[in-house]
Amino acid sequence: MLKQIAGMLLAMTAITPAVAFEPTKPVEFVVTSGPGGGTDNFARTVQSIIAKHKLMDAPVVVTNKGGGSGAEGFVYAAGYKGDPYKLTFGTNNEYLLPSVAAVPYKPEDLTPVAALALDEFLVWVNGKSEVNDIKTFVTAAKAEPKAIQFGGSQSKDTDQILVSTIAETTGAEFRYIPFKSGGEAAVQLAGGHIDANVNNPNENRGQWQAGMVKPLCVFRPDRFPKSEPVHDGKGWSDIPTCAEAGLAIDSYRMPRTVWLPAGVDEDAVKFYQDVLKKVSETSEWADYVAKTSQTSQFLAGGDFTTYQTSDRENVRKVLKREGWLVE
Amino acid sequence: MGNFSYLMDGFSTIITWHHILIMIVGVMLGILVGVLPGLGAPNGVSLLLPLTFTMDPISAIILLSCMYWGALFGGSTTSILFNIPGEPSSVATTFDGYPMAKNGQATRALTLAFMSAGIGALAGVIMITLLSTWVAGFALQFSSPEFFAVYFLAFASFIGMSGNAPAKTLVTMMLGFAFATVGMDTISGGLRLTFGIPDLIKGVSFLVAVMGLFGIGELLLTTEEGLRFDGIKARVRIVDVLKALKEMPRYSWSILRSTVIGIWMGITPAGPTAASFMSYGLARRFAKDKSGFGKGDPRGIVSPETADHSAGTAALLPMLALGVPGSATAAVMMGGLMIWGLTPGPMLFIDRPDFVWGLIASMYLGNVVAVVLVLATVPIYASILRVPFSIVGPVIVAIIFSGAYQIANSTFDMWLVLGFGILGYLFKKLDYPIAPLVLAMVLGDKAEDAFRQSMLMSNGSLSIFWSNPLVTGIMALGLLMLLWPILANAVGVRNLRRRAAGHSAKI
């Protein structure tokens, strides 16, 4: 009996050609932020697009694991070595976190699948502020070292690294005050309790509409594409890039990334890359990216690796200078 | 009265059979997720979110917000019946709600809770209707020092409740602070108190702690007393619901005070948890006869419930008016707003008054629907207690542990619940007060963050806590509350004091 079964199984494997990976049970989307966070919106958008266009037969289950700035989710996924059913959604925190905190996973514990979009950073000041451009802002900061208070989300994370980079580039000195989220930093700026923040477009859009905050410049290589005006006749495309406005940082962006545990088959990675590629070509995706003022950019394979290497390189320089590296 | 006519427009938009049906469905689903400790409102709302993509925004927000109301009510139900708070803000309800249910008055306890919750919620909506513009400005004045002052006030009004063993109170409260500290530190970005255990990176979930301390701890005590709930004897009658409704006017003062506390905490936004604890603490402090507190005093149910719901409702205003989510649920709803093509923020009131006022009108109606639904089902809940313990007990245990697993898909949390259960059992038998632990756990890390943010703002100077009239006022109020027992003594309210010392509530 057993022999027969074994024989049948063998026969089956022999008949089935070595086709590409295809999920046969639910795929878990591990989200490295709490419900409502930027990464959560990203993952749920991907989920809804996959469902709508039937890009994958297997169902999707989303779980939020945002504890420890997302470390919870990465540690969880890293524990499923070789399991192609744990698709993890994050930002550059996947390779950033292990450098600044003693988290029990290494960046190599996860296999990069793709990056789908780049989120932008801007310098924002209070709407009533007399400062209207980044040059004046920097001059004012230089005149009074450590007087300007920058708020941001979390500590030693993308926001603080950017503030540190601005300080390094200009020679000005700032104080950085970490809050739990970009949303909190937005309200503190609108209330005039801090002087500036470096929020993503989505985190400050509502306050800008009402004129409670205003953008000075954006850390993009080029301006935003043309769009509707947001406040006072000004739209996203009217915001100068920081480089053109006199702050010599060409580009600072945060990728929206997708990962698998280490040790998964090449086929599985390929499969998800195809699915995500298709996701990034839908009109719903374009919609999401436009609404949140991100930049759609599909990076996979070698491109993604190159991006990561240079991003890590830049970040590590800052971490080293500030003495934040843990080893 | 521009707002008033907008509101009437809102009502005319939402009073259709279609919308009312959506409300009923939302409330029912909400009660379900509220009753199951592992699910909770944020989970339920994010699950429904994809369903709403094809709806019009008003129907969608009605569905989601009604689910939120339902979940709030569901959370109170388990607090009262099984001593398991479904969410942080209903912890204070267990202090008197559970004893009352244990005394065989489950129906009365549930009715009082639901009714006062409904009143609190309505008060919150009325405030939103009348004061939306002013309140948004007020909320903007709060920064880290003010937040710290508010948390300090919440602690100060609650402390001193457990008079007889200060050393034990100290131990439990400090343990609460320690549990809140575990995990990633916002200010330094480093890990704290994780002892190298990967499962502790995410921190100790509040729900895990209360399910163990209250749920399992209480079940162990119950089995010691003979494997049954004392509520069994009680018959469940509709008359009891009506009787409880009739006694509501007696608590007008408690309700009024709790409403004010709730609305204030909701908009600042320190949140419903601080509100319910503060309101419970003050109800006890200002009561002439404190002997019933902790043993099923109706004011101990009415006060935290009113404050919880008025704060929960008022907390939606910052979300609409400022684009700041006041809670995880609100954060998910904001994600929804963006997907439906709306931008949460100050301009929403101007750009889409139909949506905002439709939502506000639906808050009035949704809460009425919720109160009617839960009141109608009170006898059903209360009769759960009549099911023999050997069935209900294990089912509760199974729900608690599956809930513990669901919170973070972590098996470690299941052991943690068991550990907290043993701790809860020990503490209760040895008269260690658990309430300070819970309060410290909920507000501790927020208070610490606020304190350290303030220190960063002021370059390490404590004078920031006296730097403007607002923060000075709150700090002064907090100090007054802290010193109240001493002051009351000096003024000569000895009578009150003596009674308080004699019958300190064991909670």
Add this chain to the structure above:
Amino acid sequence: MAELQKGYVSRKTMEIVTTLLTGGVGIAICIESWRSGVGWSDTGPEAGYFPFIVGSLVILGSVVTLLRSLFFYNHEGEIFIDIERAKPVLGFFLPIVAFIVISLLLGLYVGTALYIFGSMKWQGGYRWWVSTCAALAVSALFYLVFEVGFQVPLLKGPIEGWLGIY
């Protein structure tokens, strides 16, 4: 101990055990927070500052309670638990431990069903078929509510795998 032979644990013993437990936790907190830095820098307290104070206060509270229990004890002669009462408590507690262990091995659905079956059969004294039906019903309800309704997966074991349920 003499108490145990008489079939009870005194309250005093448990008071002392508990203070040693909390005191130990306090020491652990202090040691662990020491590593995060416990000073007050020019930008306010360091990460370990408050936890260290918290740990010290836990130790202080534990020591005071310990001394009170040893020297100024006002519950003299009280019994914490005797064998008569310990039986039902353990009878409830040990199945919970078994439930967790089984759930970790076989998944929460199987664990729940076995646990409810066991409790009803041996503690409630229900007939085996009543217990079986109730156990299966609860597990099925969990499946419908959590897995199907709210799409929150519970821990699963090999048996669900054989049945083709993920």
